[in-house]
Amino acid sequence: MxxxxxxxxxxxxxxxxxxxxxxxxxxxxxxxxxxxxxxxxxxxxxxxxxxxxxxxxxxxxxxxxxxxxxxxxxxxxxxxxxxxxxxxxxxxxxxxxxxxxxxxxxxxxxxxxxxxxxxxxxxxxxxxxxxxxxxxxxxxxxxxxxxxxxPGCYPTSAILPLAPLVNEKLIEPDSVVIDAKSGITGAGISPKANTHFPHAYDNFSAYGMQTHRHSPEIEQTVQRFTGQDVIAQFTPHLLPVNRGILTATYSTCKKTISPEALSELYHSYYGEEYFIRLRSDSPQLRFVRASNFCDIYASYDPRTNRIITLSAIDNLMKGxxxxxxxxxxxxxxxxxxxxxxxxxxxx
Amino acid sequence: MxxxxxxxxxxxxxxxxxxxxxxxxxxxxxxxxxxxxxxxxxxxxxxxxxxxxxxxxxxxxxxxxxxxxxxxxxxxxxxxxxxxxxxxxxxxxxxxxxxxxxxxxxxxxxxxxxxxxxxxxxxxxxxxxxxxxxxxxxxxxxxxxxxxxxPGCYPTSAILPLAPLVNEKLIEPDSVVIDAKSGITGAGISPKANTHFPHAYDNFSAYGMQTHRHSPEIEQTVQRFTGQDVIAQFTPHLLPVNRGILTATYSTCKKTISPEALSELYHSYYGEEYFIRLRSDSPQLRFVRASNFCDIYASYDPRTNRIITLSAIDNLMKGxxxxxxxxxxxxxxxxxxxxxxxxxxxx
Amino acid sequence: MxxxxxxxxxxxxxxxxxxxxxxxxxxxxxxxxxxxxxxxxxxxxxxxxxxxxxxxxxxxxxxxxxxxxxxxxxxxxxxxxxxxxxxxxxxxxxxxxxxxxxxxxxxxxxxxxxxxxxxxxxxxxxxxxxxxxxxxxxxxxxxxxxxxxxPGCYPTSAILPLAPLVNEKLIEPDSVVIDAKSGITGAGISPKANTHFPHAYDNFSAYGMQTHRHSPEIEQTVQRFTGQDVIAQFTPHLLPVNRGILTATYSTCKKTISPEALSELYHSYYGEEYFIRLRSDSPQLRFVRASNFCDIYASYDPRTNRIITLSAIDNLMKGxxxxxxxxxxxxxxxxxxxxxxxxxxxx
Amino acid sequence: MxxxxxxxxxxxxxxxxxxxxxxxxxxxxxxxxxxxxxxxxxxxxxxxxxxxxxxxxxxxxxxxxxxxxxxxxxxxxxxxxxxxxxxxxxxxxxxxxxxxxxxxxxxxxxxxxxxxxxxxxxxxxxxxxxxxxxxxxxxxxxxxxxxxxxPGCYPTSAILPLAPLVNEKLIEPDSVVIDAKSGITGAGISPKANTHFPHAYDNFSAYGMQTHRHSPEIEQTVQRFTGQDVIAQFTPHLLPVNRGILTATYSTCKKTISPEALSELYHSYYGEEYFIRLRSDSPQLRFVRASNFCDIYASYDPRTNRIITLSAIDNLMKGxxxxxxxxxxxxxxxxxxxxxxxxxxxx
The missing domain is CATH 3.40.50.720 (NAD(P)-binding Rossmann-like Domain)
Known part of the structure; x- marks a missing residue:
């Protein structure tokens, strides 16, 4: 053609x-x-x-x-x-x-x-x-x-929602908690005990707490983009599905922010990005399956003064x-x- | 463009x-x-x-x-x-x-x-x-x-492997048994008791024995293509996956047939068809997922004088x-x- | 008898x-x-x-x-x-x-x-x-x-690991993040759109952020046991399995703690409890399935000064x-x- | 005690x-x-x-x-x-x-x-x-x-429904087709390529057509019980669940039989058996999960002159x-x- x-x-x-x-x-x-x-x-x-x-x-x-x-x-x-x-x-x-x-x-x-x-x-x-x-x-x-x-799959899912918050100095850089859940293709194609069907099906668990290599990749990349040091608590989990990562992040705000301002912030960073879709509710793995999209939802909780983000990608695609x-x-x-x-x- | x-x-x-x-x-x-x-x-x-x-x-x-x-x-x-x-x-x-x-x-x-x-x-x-x-x-x-x-999804998966056998008068037309298994999207988008996740997950069952509307559709369409009346025993099952139908058919042969002749037969019907892939082992749902392919495997069992076929389609696609x-x-x-x-x- | x-x-x-x-x-x-x-x-x-x-x-x-x-x-x-x-x-x-x-x-x-x-x-x-x-x-x-x-299912899974930490005044009471994941029986027996098999299978998402009724139940119960006010950030997720809740909690420590002291702490609270099993690695839903056990793992991360706990229960049993x-x-x-x-x- | x-x-x-x-x-x-x-x-x-x-x-x-x-x-x-x-x-x-x-x-x-x-x-x-x-x-x-x-798991699920039919000389002994589907624990605890989670999840396929060792076990055991030689067409499938076998059998009748007579026949063989439950609809794996029951449903199709049976067991229990x-x-x-x-x- x-x-x-x-x-x-x-x-x-x-x-x-x-x-x-x-x-x-x-x-x-x-x-x-x-x-x-x-x-x-x-x-x-x-x-x-x-x-x-x-x-x-x-x-x-x-x-x-x-x-x-x-x-x-x-x-x-x-x-x-x-x-x-x-x-x-x-x-x-x-x-x-x-x-x-x-x-x-x-x-x-x-x-x-x-x-x-x-x-x-x-x-x-x-x-x-x-x-x-x-x-x-x-x-x-x-x-x-x-x-x-x-980039690694977990870092992609975590860095995209966090980068605007850090860059705008909205959050305490040492307050970031990242709780991530990945489908089992993330563990690769070689059969292992923890990916044996009867061990992974109808099951769920964390792994690699404090030791996963994607932890420094996330911190370093956010630093590279924002110029600011971040310390992130990263915990990955093994989700009994084939594809997809859903990542929750929790960060303490330096000051309060309105829902409108938070929404505006993300639109200013990603409103023109084809592959980033800003959502008004939790992303779902099924809505990004087999695609290159990263769906992001962000909200501010005035009761706790935290910003919570949820993001979804297909780990084999955008990941x-x-x-x-x-x-x-x-x-x-x-x-x-x-x-x-x-x-x-x-x- | x-x-x-x-x-x-x-x-x-x-x-x-x-x-x-x-x-x-x-x-x-x-x-x-x-x-x-x-x-x-x-x-x-x-x-x-x-x-x-x-x-x-x-x-x-x-x-x-x-x-x-x-x-x-x-x-x-x-x-x-x-x-x-x-x-x-x-x-x-x-x-x-x-x-x-x-x-x-x-x-x-x-x-x-x-x-x-x-x-x-x-x-x-x-x-x-x-x-x-x-x-x-x-x-x-x-x-x-x-x-x-x-066509209906089950009929597509059953007619494609059966039509050559009937048309060549290889099998007894009243000997056909069709045991089919479909993913749950086949039941439609409206929530029902049998498609409620905790009822369908980690579960398997048949349904609509002798009463499924795809039964006459299969028989009539084979007749339409081959000119021969066929009586088929059709049993559908609800498979705990999203997409895909795997169908087994069992037919008694009028005479013995060599593996080579059986293979040749299917190639003569479908060798030039892009969407039909003749396999040398059981088809698997994952190899047709989200595609328009129909994978077919056929074998002759000399011990029982039956031809067994296995076919796989994505029920939302080729189905x-x-x-x-x-x-x-x-x-x-x-x-x-x-x-x-x-x-x-x-x- | x-x-x-x-x-x-x-x-x-x-x-x-x-x-x-x-x-x-x-x-x-x-x-x-x-x-x-x-x-x-x-x-x-x-x-x-x-x-x-x-x-x-x-x-x-x-x-x-x-x-x-x-x-x-x-x-x-x-x-x-x-x-x-x-x-x-x-x-x-x-x-x-x-x-x-x-x-x-x-x-x-x-x-x-x-x-x-x-x-x-x-x-x-x-x-x-x-x-x-x-x-x-x-x-x-x-x-x-x-x-x-x-108790509610989520509260059971969250309160058991948190109570000793709060009671011993080890953690900042407003630092608690609870990221919980529940099997779909938790949503009840009535079919709904989000529990329809094709929507929940091979999928994962959060829900009820900031609005789930188990949030005040957790805070109030910890207060009732410890006498201390806690503010907890609670996010539930819908896990594509039938039974089981795995809950991660993240809390900032008031001071550092050795792995031995942390282990001793939990043993002093739960060492004699038949239904609580202290683990040396992430709990897994399959190890508590259909039982009344609550499996708990706790670790201290010196890099972030946080205690992370992971706990698993069967939501229909201990929950x-x-x-x-x-x-x-x-x-x-x-x-x-x-x-x-x-x-x-x-x- | x-x-x-x-x-x-x-x-x-x-x-x-x-x-x-x-x-x-x-x-x-x-x-x-x-x-x-x-x-x-x-x-x-x-x-x-x-x-x-x-x-x-x-x-x-x-x-x-x-x-x-x-x-x-x-x-x-x-x-x-x-x-x-x-x-x-x-x-x-x-x-x-x-x-x-x-x-x-x-x-x-x-x-x-x-x-x-x-x-x-x-x-x-x-x-x-x-x-x-x-x-x-x-x-x-x-x-x-x-x-x-x-007994083997597949044989248990197939012999129990077939034995009464053969013993009463109701069916043609060379007409039996057995289409069986087993959960993946049946493949054992050692990880292999076909039991690797991403290969088995959201998938379905047959295997061991004509070569599975349970085939002669079924035929020989029916002979042992009934004194009659049977030739059975046996096809096992790998079902993406942990536990359970659902088996369909199809047999051509020597003569017609009324629904009442068929029901009576099974009751005369199994009515007093605690572990056999005669059902009026398709058995479901979930109703036998983790139990020693074998649920059986049998029906006669006058259109095809066949008896169809469906049986469900937990392969690790009754199997x-x-x-x-x-x-x-x-x-x-x-x-x-x-x-x-x-x-x-x-x-």
Whole structure:
């Protein structure tokens, strides 16, 4: 349809994020998918590994090293952390733009990375330069970046509602409590005891209290956007659904605020953002399922002097692959929403 | 983008089928959605009724009578049965093509309709002329029809695997057992006791044994395609998932058949059909979720001399709205797959 | 087996709480179930209304007025709020002990009741005398009470972990955030839009922010136990499971506390309590399913100076019927755990 | 409470069946649980492995060889097939009664065993003598047996409704179609790809068509009870719930039968059986959840001349541990229902 097809490839297409990228790129009108890699499954047809794709692709998985970076406009890295960083190091300087969906380049302060990921960072200078791929907050940096660190799913759901509050100095920066609940695709495609159906179905529990790597990512990113230090209490939970994150945040206000002023504040930040939908009631996972939307509700409780926000995303979309495609559009001068305007699948 | 936009409207957009039609029509490159109706919700924005659609539409629901049929190429009727028939009667002769998603025009023999639906048919002659909207079997009739009876969800899932077997006279026509399982959207959008979450979740049961209206629809349609009378034992079940039907059929063979010959048979009928995917193992609901595919597996059991088929569809897509759009494409001379080539959403 | 059978009846056996009481009372070795009432279903066999009970009972539902209070030791009221209060008023002074599972007698301060329930309280003096039926905190009052207000499900899950912290003056009393998630049986047995399977399944959302009646119940009860005023931020969520509440609480400490001291604190309050199980990791709903246990985990986060607690109960058991039976045992001088020592059903 | 406590132990308490046996034996008034074994987890507290049991037991897991058979009345073997058989061989002649929950002793014809289990049977003579532990059909043999082969879950659900029909020569013995659906605990406690939550949730599929080991078990057991050869078409499915099997059977009648006669037939076989509940509508999994009931519905379809049955059990109860305890009661001269009369947990 268009002469402007950009050439992309996916490193790591065995997992949920890689498969979701395929789903999005196949329908994208301006993309040519040049290759998809998987070490374990190299040689298989992509639709053998992901049978939902039968009749939709005729691509074979190949080893990562067989992807030719020189022919690409953009490469998506959907690799485990550390593997991602080593790949970037090996191919440095990168001959194409890279969108990394691992945690490897999300911290400008790699000391923080090394503490929370318990591994040495091999490219600290590059990490400091990487753009944080949350377009609603860092659009300018993204557009000019060579390497984009695609945000974590929990951080996306928490940073978007919190950033305006911190930036406007409305809330006490050490009062933030984040109680987040994620569908089980967030735990990845490998079967484990806690994702075994009879253990997760009809069940609910928290995990990773005080130790989850998304905790410093949230704090650091809010700081990066607002210039202010924030200390956030972050607790993730395992929700017995496939997709979706619903995050509640609680912050103590420095002063009272009217409902109208709070609403106005969010509209001033996000009123023009296609992917952010401001709601007048609690968001629901089903209203964002399979879409790139982030639904946000905010309210002020005069009885407690707190602002409470609720936000919903699809963790595989705005929390991973959808946001990555949004970033791809940006860095390739495509309309930011291209390929991402499908209605959520509901119910 | 194109000069060839066709003009369509949806009568009855409050339910799941209507909402799914909106989802599909909004992304369709050759469609202009002229109107959506709802008696109860007239005046509301469509995205107020279906909040997943926020930022995607700016359409208001209006009363059915305000839809202007003269400006339309195709009208979708997503109305309750009987209401549909009365609407068609009132507007006869129809000024545009009509795709009816109710059961009102699916029986050429309206005596059968009157028996199973317990209501008088008001337009028996028209019912006899209506095309049965299963393109893989009745493509020619559909293309030239003014009124298309869009098939029921269970019938679609059962007829597609059975038709080749009956047509080739491979099986005893009175030996057919159909054991079908449907997700709960099939029961509609109105809350009832058996669809109350705590009653349906972590539960499973059959219903409508011997009395389900899809039973005569299956038999009559197989007869219509093959010229042979079939007696089918049909038992539907309520599956604790949102979308999807998995149907098993069991038929006694007239003679033995090799696995190769059986496979060849299905390929000769469906090998060129985009929306039918022949599988080498049991279909799974997740591989067709939110797509228009019908996945089929067939095997011959030499120990029992039976052919067993398993088929999977999304009941809201190939079982309703997706198939309706496929029919719309056909009758408007668009490519049959237009707007329907999205990957399933998995997981 | 014993001469000491106590005589009980259930007013209101149509809902989940009533049915769960039947389940527990049928297996209780010291109870004779004299009657069960339902206005709508009077005359039906109990097992016709609740088919799971077939072969287990031969009791017919009768109208409330036909229950003979004079022959009873204890009456359970599983009626809607207000209906409960009017029944008590009519029969005052009560000829038997009454355990009320509605919200009508949970507030000593009936002005608070009238504000949150938007209805006039007809027996404020009696409400002030009613014991709050949380045995781990109010065992003495319960044992000598004529009328017991059985706690709400959310309050049970929140008060048990919070009471020791407030009582020991460890936390700032206005810093408490309670983020709670409940299975859908908590919404009752009547089908509604938000409990319709396709709306609740694969979904998650908050509701009743700032307006839920359990909010003042939590604050007032903590005050009643500790003598201290607390302001709690309470947000409930609808979890797509049948049974169970998992509640997270976040409280800012007045001073630091070691993990050992925190553990010792909870052991000093609950170490001897059969129904409270102190955990070293997040509780899980599946470990308390169908049981009367409350599992509690508490930790101190030195980075934020907060104590985080997580607690899990079965909302129909420790959150309603199980706790009611525990109270029944207490007021009838039975061993408190009688009939309640069954293993959870897991998975 | 009683002088008649019998002494039992469980070999293999790591899996779901072992844990369910513990749940039942702990509440059984006439049982003393002498030991539980697990090779992998020997030394752990039972409640560390199964945290739902905290506060309910103080038993440590030990290696299988440390269980002292000489002190036992009954030993439950909840071991993998083949391991079970080797254990029995090693301890032959058995010093106590043994209830084996594996498939090792279910086939009187061990040639059939060897074909379907692909392993040599080490004790064919003993297998021929073992009682098939389905009390409703083989009560006499069970009472006098030293070794009881506890039935498979699918066979229990299929044999109970079919046995009367075959025994009365009502149906064509080669016409039987069995379409069965099982909750995912049936697949065991070890995480696998097809039981990974995101693959099983919101999904449904068949598996093991023509190859499932329960197929010959069903046919052989019906033959054993009725003396007639039956050929059954058996297709199992994986249902996205934790517990429960719902099985539909379809059989062609030799002659017509009235609804009354069919009802009378089932009442004559099962009217006195506590654990079999004859239903007038489709059974539902929720009505048998966590109980030892088998709910059966049967109807005759005059249009097709078929009898259709629907039956529901909890696969871990009547399909495994519950039935094993029922057998234990029988062989130890306890009332057959002891410890098994709890209400199902619903919802």
């Amino acid at each position: 268009s002469a402007t097809k950009i050439k992309v490839a996916i490193a790591g297409a065995s997992g949920y994020t890689g498969a979701e990228l395929v789903r999005l790129l196949l329908r994208h009108p301006n993309v040519e998918l040049m290759g998809v890699s998987s070490e374990r499954n190299a040689g298989m047809w992509l639709h053998e590994l992901h049978p939902q794709l039968q009749n939709l692709t005729q691509i074979r998985l190949k080893p990562l090293e067989e992807i030719d970076l020189d022919e690409l406009d953009t490469l998506f890295l959907a690799l485990p952390h550390r593997v991602s960083m080593l790949f970037v190091e090996k191919h440095h300087p990168l001959p194409c733009k890279v969108i990394d969906l691992s945690g490897d380049f999300r911290m400008t302060d790699t000391a923080l990375y090394e503490k929370w990921y318990q591994t040495k960072h091999v490219m600290p200078a590059l990490s400091a330069q990487a753009a944080y791929g949350l377009p609603e907050l860092f659009r300018d940096q993204i557009q000019s970046a060579q390497l984009i660190a695609n 991973a692959a959808g946001q990555a495609v949004q970033n791809m559009n940006l860095i390739n001068n495509l309309k930011e929403t291209t390929g991402l305007t499908e209605s959520p699948v509901c119910p | 194109s000069a060839t936009k066709i003009k369509v409207a949806i009568a009855g957009a409050s339910g799941y089928t209507g909402a799914e039609l909106v989802r599909l029509l909004l992304r369709h490159p050759n469609v202009e959605l002229m109107g959506v109706s709802s008696e109860r919700n007239a005046g509301m924005w469509l995205h107020e009724l279906h909040p997943q659609l926020q930022n995607l539409t700016q359409i208001r629901l209006k009363p059915l009578e305000e839809i202007d049929l003269d400006e339309l190429d195709t009208l979708f009727l997503a109305l309750p049965h009987r209401v549909s028939m009365l609407f068609v009667e009132k507007h006869h002769p129809l000024p545009c093509k009509v795709i009816d998603l109710s059961g009102d025009f699916r029986m050429t023999d309206t005596a059968l309709y009157e028996k199973w639906y317990q209501t008088k048919h008001v337009m028996p002659a028209l019912s006899a002329q209506a095309a049965y909207g299963l393109p893989e079997l009745f493509r020619d009739q559909i293309q030239s029809a003014q009124l298309i009876a869009n 309703a709205a997706g198939q309706a759009v496929q029919n719309m494409n056909l009758i408007n001379n668009l490519k049959e797959t237009t707007g329907l080539t999205e990957s399933p959403v998995c997981p | 014993s001469a000491t059978k106590i005589k009980v009846a259930i007013a209101g056996a149509s809902g989940y709480t009533g049915a769960e009481l039947v389940r527990l009372l049928l297996r209780h070795p010291n109870v004779e179930l004299m009657g069960v009432s339902s206005e709508r279903n009077a005359g039906m066999w109990l097992h016709e209304l609740h088919p799971q009970l077939q072969n287990l009972t031969q009791i017919r539902l009768k109208p409330l007025e036909e229950i003979d209070l004079d022959e009873l030791d204890t009456l359970f009221l599983a009626l809607p709020h207000r209906v409960s209060m009017l029944f008590v008023e009519k029969h005052h002074p009560l000829p038997c002990k009454v355990i009320d599972l509605s919200g009508d007698f949970r507030m000593t301060d009936t002005a608070l009741y009238e504000k949150w329930y938007q209805t006039k309280h007809v027996m404020p003096a009696l409400s002030a005398q009613a014991a709050y039926g949380l045995p781990e905190l109010f065992r003495d009052q319960i044992q000598s009470a004529q009328l017991i207000a059985n 309603a019927a199980g706790q009611a039976v525990q109270n029944m045992n207490l007021i009838n001088n039975l061993k408190e755990t009688t009939g309640l020592t069954e293993s959870p059903v897991c998975p | 009683s002088a008649t406590k019998i002494k039992v132990a469980i070999a293999g308490a790591s899996g779901y069946t072992g844990a369910e046996l513990v749940r039942l034996l702990l509440r059984h008034p006439n049982v003393e649980l002498m030991g539980v074994s697990s090779e992998r987890n020997a030394g752990m507290w039972l409640h560390e492995l199964h945290p739902q049991l905290q506060n309910l037991t103080q038993i440590r897991l030990k290696p299988l060889e440390e269980i002292d058979l000489d002190e036992l009345d009954t030993l439950f073997l909840a071991l993998p097939h083949r391991v079970s058989m080797l254990f029995v061989e090693k301890h032959h002649p058995l010093p106590c009664k043994v209830i084996d929950l594996s498939g090792d002793f279910r086939m009187t014809d061990t040639a059939l065993y060897e074909k379907w289990y692909q392993t040599k049977h080490v004790m064919p003579a003993l297998s021929a003598q073992a009682a098939y532990g389905l009390p409703e059909l083989f009560r006499d043999q069970i009472q006098s047996a030293q070794l009881i082969a506890n 495994a541990a519950g039935q094993a305890v029922q057998n234990m009661n029988l062989i130890n001269n306890l009332k057959e229902t002891t410890g098994l009369t709890e209400s199902p947990v619903c919802p």
